[in-house]
Amino acid sequence: MGRLHCFPLLQLLIMQSQMIGLSASGFPVPPLEQDDGGTRWAVLIAGSNGYDNYRHQANVCHAYQILKTGGLKEENIVVFMYDDIAGNPENPRPGVIINHPKGGDVYAGVPKDYTGDDVNVNNFVAALLGDRSRLTGTGSGKVILSGPNDHVFVYYADHGGPGILGMPNGEFLYAKQLVQTLEKKYSGGAGYKSLVIYVESCEAGTIFDGLLPRDIAVYATTASNSTEFSYAAYCPDDDEPSEFHTCLGDLYSVAWMEDSEAHNMRVESLKEQLERVRNRTGTHSHVMEYGDLDISAQKVHAFMGTNPANDNITVADLRVQPSAERELPRDTMARRAEEDRRFDLISSFLLGSEKGHALTAGRLAGQPLVDDWRCLETMVSSYEDHCGPLSTYGRKYLRVLASVCNAGIPEEVMAKAASQLCWTVFSAQARANN
Ligand SMILES: *[C@@H]1O[C@H](CO)[C@@H](O)[C@H](O)[C@H]1NC(C)=O
Numbered sequence: 001m002g003r004l005h006c007f008p009l010l011q012l013l014i015m016q017s018q019m020i021g022l023s024a025s026g027f028p029v030p031p032l033e034q035d036d037g038g039t040r041w042a043v044l045i046a047g048s049n050g051y052d053n054y055r056h057q058a059n060v061c062h063a064y065q066i067l068k069t070g071g072l073k074e075e076n077i078v079v080f081m082y083d084d085i086a087g088n089p090e091n092p093r094p095g096v097i098i099n100h101p102k103g104g105d106v107y108a109g110v111p112k113d114y115t116g117d118d119v120n121v122n123n124f125v126a127a128l129l130g131d132r133s134r135l136t137g138t139g140s141g142k143v144i145l146s147g148p149n150d151h152v153f154v155y156y157a158d159h160g161g162p163g164i165l166g167m168p169n170g171e172f173l174y175a176k177q178l179v180q181t182l183e184k185k186y187s188g189g190a191g192y193k194s195l196v197i198y199v200e201s202c203e204a205g206t207i208f209d210g211l212l213p214r215d216i217a218v219y220a221t222t223a224s225n226s227t228e229f230s231y232a233a234y235c236p237d238d239d240e241p242s243e244f245h246t247c248l249g250d251l252y253s254v255a256w257m258e259d260s261e262a263h264n265m266r267v268e269s270l271k272e273q274l275e276r277v278r279n280r281t282g283t284h285s286h287v288m289e290y291g292d293l294d295i296s297a298q299k300v301h302a303f304m305g306t307n308p309a310n311d312n313i314t315v316a317d318l319r320v321q322p323s324a325e326r327e328l329p330r331d332t333m334a335r336r337a338e339e340d341r342r343f344d345l346i347s348s349f350l351l352g353s354e355k356g357h358a359l360t361a362g363r364l365a366g367q368p369l370v371d372d373w374r375c376l377e378t379m380v381s382s383y384e385d386h387c388g389p390l391s392t393y394g395r396k397y398l399r400v401l402a403s404v405c406n407a408g409i410p411e412e413v414m415a416k417a418a419s420q421l422c423w424t425v426f427s428a429q430a431r432a433n434n
């Protein structure tokens, strides 16, 4: 007991206030994140290419900078980006990518682990599973080699669509395949301690709703619910430098990133970040959460680290809300009209639906988009074999194809419909051209 008296009074007061959770000013302070010795890993992926989609790769580069500043090691962050933006002839600032109208370069230093055609479903799944033998192409070979004490953060940015995440090359990543990959990675706790996944895409709720189990230590948040678009931010005619002619970011994405940059992540929980992001995104789309919601009580620091410069920040106001535009690709109007017409016909022939109905006839919340994901993949292939690839705009019609599966319509019937439909479309065009 005697030694206690030797403590200076101030130090004693600090000790007491720490014990009862009071800051020097007397306000309760949240408990700080304790480092549990696990390694932080991350996979960052932009699912698009082309200058019109500048924002997705800008988001991913920005996310890399945040994690790097937060203390993650480059060797633990795997980046998938097509890498056609910085050097794009349309880029008004050659060699530079920004993610905010007044923001600095986020491109410098970003590792080019998987670029170009190496950004595909196979390599993404291989990297997440830590399976080098599955990788194809000429990427860095970096994969997630996490163990039972480690935390993994996954961030995806693209247009997406019902039940799918787009890739700049090759097949879609289907929701079921993503969830199966996460289950495999977890393998009873051997693959990671907890995993957080943030998804920026349209109809992003369909990736997890009714699919993501609560017992594989995965916490997911999405930019949008199952039936709505997500939104771009810092767009032309907005407050961005006028020479860009493309959006610089996406609303949900810049919301979580600017929040992470502005706070001490040792203090802020994932749930608090969700609420701030929700608050900022909420006038446009519903930010959702899925999976093991208990994980949301953890500090963001466990996954993203924290910028030491923010150590003394406890509260910070978010920047002004940017105006936003729908996360819509810029396909030609003629192409859109053609896809609209085809799917109206598919809906009415196969589902007996009135115009547009199959697109809005959603499933209940908590129900997956489709019961048989193999069927959905088959229907998509069947359609694309006869009618050519779905455009980014046309991806919304995966919901119609999902309804075709849910209605139990056999693949042959769909194949026949697609072949007749697109033969008719093509020959009608041929006639019109003659
Ligand atoms: C999803 O978004 C749509 C469109 O904004 C909205 O009408 C619907 O209520 C939302 N559903 C949920 C479960 O948030």
Ligand SMILES: *[C@@H]1O[C@H](CO)[C@@H](O)[C@H](O)[C@H]1NC(C)=O
Binding pocket: 275, 276, 279
């Ligand atoms: C949400 O935004 C409003 C307006 O900017 C602000 O007053 C409020 O405190 C915010 N709420 C949260 C939980 O961040």
Ligand SMILES: *[C@@H]1O[C@H](CO)[C@@H](O)[C@H](O)[C@H]1NC(C)=O
Binding pocket: 308, 309, 310, 311, 312
């Ligand atoms: C935070 O506050 C402490 C104590 O006042 C100070 O020593 C430290 O330099 C500050 N850190 C930053 C990053 O401002």
